[in-house]
Amino acid sequence: MKVCIISEGSYPLIPGGLSEWAHMLIKNLKDIEFEIFCIVSFEENKPWVYERLPNINEFVVKPLIRSNSKNGHESLPKAASSCLTDFFEGVSAGLPLSLDSLVDTLPKHTIGKEWFNSQAYWDFVKNNYENTYAGGSFLEYFWNCYGLNSMMLDSLNFVNEIPEADVYHCVSTGFAGFAGALAKAAFKKPLVITEQGLYLEERRNDIIRQKVSDLYGKQLLKFSESMIRTSYKYVDKLIPPCFSHIPIEEALGADVNKIKVINNGIEIERFQPSIRNERTPVIGCFARVVPIKGLTFFIEAAKIVSQKCPVDFVVLGDFQDKEYLNECQDLVQKLGLTERFKFMGHVNPVNWYPKVDIFTLTSLSEGVPYSLLEAMSCGLPSVCTAVGGIPEILSGGAGYVVPPGQPEKLAEKYYALLQDKELRLSMGEKATQKAKAQYTIQKMGQEFRNTYQELVN
Amino acid sequence: MSESRLDLKQVYKPEPKNSNVNQAILFILPSIVITIISILLFGQLNVFPEPNHNIFLVTVISAIILSLVGMAGMQMLMYRIIDDRDHYIDGTAIRAIKMGLIYSCTVSIILAAIISPFLLNVLHFSITDFLYFALLLFLFSSTWIIISAFWAAERFKYPAIIFTIAYIVIFGFTYTAYRINSVYTLTGYILGTTTLLLLSFFTAIRVFPKPRLDHALSSDFSKLPKLISLNTAPILFNIFYVLAIFLDKIIVWVNQGLQTRQGLVVTGNYTTAAFLGLIPLFSIAVVAYFTSRTKSIVQDRYKGTFSEIQKGLKEYERIYRTSLGAMLLIAMLLTILAVISGYVLTGNTQILQILLTIAMGSICFSVIIFNSTVLVIFGKGSISTISVLIIVIAELITIPFVRYEIWYASLGFLVGSFVGSIVSLSVTLQMLSRFEYKMFRLLLKPQ
Numbered sequence: 001m002k003v004c005i006i007s008e009g010s011y012p013l014i015p016g017g018l019s020e021w022a023h024m025l026i027k028n029l030k031d032i033e034f035e036i037f038c039i040v041s042f043e044e045n046k047p048w049v050y051e052r053l054p055n056i057n058e059f060v061v062k063p064l065i066r067s068n069s070k071n072g073h074e075s076l077p078k079a080a081s082s083c084l085t086d087f088f089e090g091v092s093a094g095l096p097l098s099l100d101s102l103v104d105t106l107p108k109h110t111i112g113k114e115w116f117n118s119q120a121y122w123d124f125v126k127n128n129y130e131n132t133y134a135g136g137s138f139l140e141y142f143w144n145c146y147g148l149n150s151m152m153l154d155s156l157n158f159v160n161e162i163p164e165a166d167v168y169h170c171v172s173t174g175f176a177g178f179a180g181a182l183a184k185a186a187f188k189k190p191l192v193i194t195e196q197g198l199y200l201e202e203r204r205n206d207i208i209r210q211k212v213s214d215l216y217g218k219q220l221l222k223f224s225e226s227m228i229r230t231s232y233k234y235v236d237k238l239i240p241p242c243f244s245h246i247p248i249e250e251a252l253g254a255d256v257n258k259i260k261v262i263n264n265g266i267e268i269e270r271f272q273p274s275i276r277n278e279r280t281p282v283i284g285c286f287a288r289v290v291p292i293k294g295l296t297f298f299i300e301a302a303k304i305v306s307q308k309c310p311v312d313f314v315v316l317g318d319f320q321d322k323e324y325l326n327e328c329q330d331l332v333q334k335l336g337l338t339e340r341f342k343f344m345g346h347v348n349p350v351n352w353y354p355k356v357d358i359f360t361l362t363s364l365s366e367g368v369p370y371s372l373l374e375a376m377s378c379g380l381p382s383v384c385t386a387v388g389g390i391p392e393i394l395s396g397g398a399g400y401v402v403p404p405g406q407p408e409k410l411a412e413k414y415y416a417l418l419q420d421k422e423l424r425l426s427m428g429e430k431a432t433q434k435a436k437a438q439y440t441i442q443k444m445g446q447e448f449r450n451t452y453q454e455l456v457n
Numbered sequence: 458m459s460e461s462r463l464d465l466k467q468v469y470k471p472e473p474k475n476s477n478v479n480q481a482i483l484f485i486l487p488s489i490v491i492t493i494i495s496i497l498l499f500g501q502l503n504v505f506p507e508p509n510h511n512i513f514l515v516t517v518i519s520a521i522i523l524s525l526v527g528m529a530g531m532q533m534l535m536y537r538i539i540d541d542r543d544h545y546i547d548g549t550a551i552r553a554i555k556m557g558l559i560y561s562c563t564v565s566i567i568l569a570a571i572i573s574p575f576l577l578n579v580l581h582f583s584i585t586d587f588l589y590f591a592l593l594l595f596l597f598s599s600t601w602i603i604i605s606a607f608w609a610a611e612r613f614k615y616p617a618i619i620f621t622i623a624y625i626v627i628f629g630f631t632y633t634a635y636r637i638n639s640v641y642t643l644t645g646y647i648l649g650t651t652t653l654l655l656l657s658f659f660t661a662i663r664v665f666p667k668p669r670l671d672h673a674l675s676s677d678f679s680k681l682p683k684l685i686s687l688n689t690a691p692i693l694f695n696i697f698y699v700l701a702i703f704l705d706k707i708i709v710w711v712n713q714g715l716q717t718r719q720g721l722v723v724t725g726n727y728t729t730a731a732f733l734g735l736i737p738l739f740s741i742a743v744v745a746y747f748t749s750r751t752k753s754i755v756q757d758r759y760k761g762t763f764s765e766i767q768k769g770l771k772e773y774e775r776i777y778r779t780s781l782g783a784m785l786l787i788a789m790l791l792t793i794l795a796v797i798s799g800y801v802l803t804g805n806t807q808i809l810q811i812l813l814t815i816a817m818g819s820i821c822f823s824v825i826i827f828n829s830t831v832l833v834i835f836g837k838g839s840i841s842t843i844s845v846l847i848i849v850i851a852e853l854i855t856i857p858f859v860r861y862e863i864w865y866a867s868l869g870f871l872v873g874s875f876v877g878s879i880v881s882l883s884v885t886l887q888m889l890s891r892f893e894y895k896m897f898r899l900l901l902k903p904q
Binding site for chain 1: 894897898
């Protein structure tokens with residue numbers, strides 16, 4: 001069986017939880033051949049950050065934003081033009097798209113960005129503005145449309161670039177899910193989508209982070225919603241890693257009968273509990289330094305706790321956003337935590353779990369974080385924000401959850417655990433048991449193998 | 458989870474700069490006035506003996522024409538440099554004038570060298586006559602450069618004052634010199650023109666801010682190739698525009714020169730009629746009114762909500778139609794004036810026939826010029842260039858027929874202008890009928 005993994009800005013070129021998950025899946029399913037179709041933002045050569053596994057046959061990397069648009073025609077036959085207009089109307093309205101007629105029409109014409117010069121496209125842009133965005137700056141709206149629709153038009157090329165396979169497996173919705181939907185429409189092969197994080201939530205966080213205008217925010221969300229709904233329309237099996245995603249997916253049009261939860265799995269044998277020596281306790285946040293991880297709340301909570309008892313804090317993860325790192329470091333300095341709070345950068349987590357006494361995640365949005373599963377397997381008590389699949393994972397006394405964005409609540413739970421060694425040990429024990437029972441890579445691999453076979457058959 | 462989030466810097470694009478450079482075309486008007494004065498006073502009125510008469514007119518008119526053709530491209534660049542200050546921020550106008558003067562000096566020497574065999578061997582100019590010609594060529598070229606800087610900086614009152622004073626001085630000096638001795642006529646004319654240049658130069662020095670920092674002229678010149686490549690269509694437009702106005706006359710002068718075996722004869726019925734026939738061209742002064750009335754609309758054409766944009770564009774279209782109508786009306790009145798003047802001054806029916814033909818051509822030509830200010834907004838400057846090129850071609854086609862009847866030269870101007878105006882008008886109206894679409898479409902074209 002040949003499975004084509006479709007990733008967007010992740011495996012195997014960008015490190016992170018999602019890439020880690022994809023790598024482990026492929027590594028575990030040795031009997032299945034994989035092809036990788038990786039979508040990146042720009043045209044540039046990036047090296048693999050993961051070992052190239054022997055069961056990976058083909059690797060194709062394609063950019064979203066392409067400088068060399070092919071020489072298309074401004075005016076297209078009425079049918080093709082109307083097909084594209086319908087397509088972009090759907091994109092702008094956040095609707096699920098019908099790709100079947102598009103994949104039939106596309107190969108017959110040379111379609112490039114020149115079509116954006118056409119009267120048909122102009123009429124669509126103008127009408128859409130008047131119906132939805134009247135009152136805002138038309139120039140800004142116009143460029144937003146151009147930027148977003150250019151990416152969409154370029155991504156239609158994926159249909160000619162995706163390798164043929166028996167099953168298409170997208171590791172997220174968004175552009176990966178859209179590419180998968182195109183492949184499904186073109187090749188009529190089963191489509192699987194796993195949703196570790198929730199794409200729309202991530203875009204909302206981007207909008208806040210990038211401080212974009214309301215107009216662009218609205219347009220971007222509609223655009224993303226359309227891609228997600230299209231992915232759900234064409235998917236054969238939608239696989240969230242936790243039950244908490246299901247209502248959100250359903251609200252965006254996913255067919256609940258096609259949803260199947262498969263828990264993420266880890267290599268339990270690599271993450272074993274260890275004996276901790278007496279020392280100043282350490283609270284560790286295993287997360288990349290990016291805004292979505294809510295590290296400023298961790299720093300603020302650290303300030304509160306450090307005023308009550310001696311404790312050290314570490315953040316273990318790549319510095320992926322230098323601007324945000326500076327923001328965090330400035331806050332550490334401002335709160336007088338320079339001696340107690342350290343940013344360690346990229347580390348091997350296996351070496352660090354024994355050095356940490358309490359595991360924490362302060363994210364604003366998560367799927368099912370691998371670091372949490374690993375920490376649980378290592379017998380660490382956890383304090384995490386109640387986002388994504390975390391409450392589900394930590395249920396049954398395996399850890400504390402607090403609402404996101406509330407440093408006082410985080411500090412309260414840290415302090416409770418720091419004051420009670422027995423509580424830490426018993427919570428860690430429960431966490432280990434739960435990890436071994438529910439979150440093994442073998443279990444996850446078997447469930448995916450079964451899903452692929454079921455769909456192919 | 459993913460790195461593909463959008464960076465807004467990738468999404469926003471700058472709006473194109475205003476390309477309101479076609480006001481440069483108005484600059485031709487003062488030069489035509491000088492030419493007409495020269496022709497009428499010293500040509501048709503025949504105030505001095507024949508040989509001096511022809512040398513004087515050949516010198517003056519060929520210097521005017523050659524300087525206009527030679528400076529046509531540079532004037533457009535001056536416009537671009539001063540209008541679009543990204544290129545030379547500090548002391549823009551003065552630096553552009555410096556460059557322009559070096560250019561005018563160089564080009565004058567080159568053009569004089571090229572034309573020298575013709576002047577010396579065919580027209581039998583003496584060395585002194587030739588040096589006078591070369592000096593006059595430089596004086597005119599440099600004047601056009603400086604005046605175009607005032608025009609680009611929208612300091613219209615200065616050229617108006619300078620030319621008014623200069624016309625009086627030129628006339629006064631020339632006439633006084635002639636009264637002293639007709640041999641000195643050209644010297645008087647050159648003294649008057651020198652006054653024009655000096656007056657322009659010192660006014661520019663006084664009006665424009667000086668650069669605060671030292672700038673190497675070489676670095677300013679090094680930016681020119683890029684500017685030229687970005688402005689090829691308007692540069693060609695300016696060159697063809699000047700050629701279109703004078704080519705029919707040159708054809709007739711050469712023809713008269715061949716027939717009389719004098720090489721070049723710039724007097725006669727055709728010359729008088731042709732220059733009087735250009736009087737309706739003065740109606741293009743309406744362009745100044747039109748561009749000033751629509752300046753803010755053009756600058757803000759991409760700003761605001763769609764309905765605000767539409768409102769602005771409707772207003773633009775309204776002003777366009779009103780201004781075009783006013784210009785045509787003025788052109789017709791000027792045609793009547795020109796015909797009456799021609800009749801009063803000459804009473805010659807052949808002159809009236811040529812005058813009327815050229816005057817009608819001038820009306821059509823004015824339409825091309827006027828529309829060029831609109832077409833440039835849509836990135837269709839090349840249509841204006843094609844329109845004036847059509848006139849040049851039509852004039853060239855008449856060459857074989859002029860030997861039978863000189864009127865054909867004016868007919869070439871009329872037919873070319875008529876066809877060119879139809880082309881220009883149809884494209885302009887087509888653009889205006891889908892104004893918003895065409896304007897935003899332009900944004901997507903590579904700058």
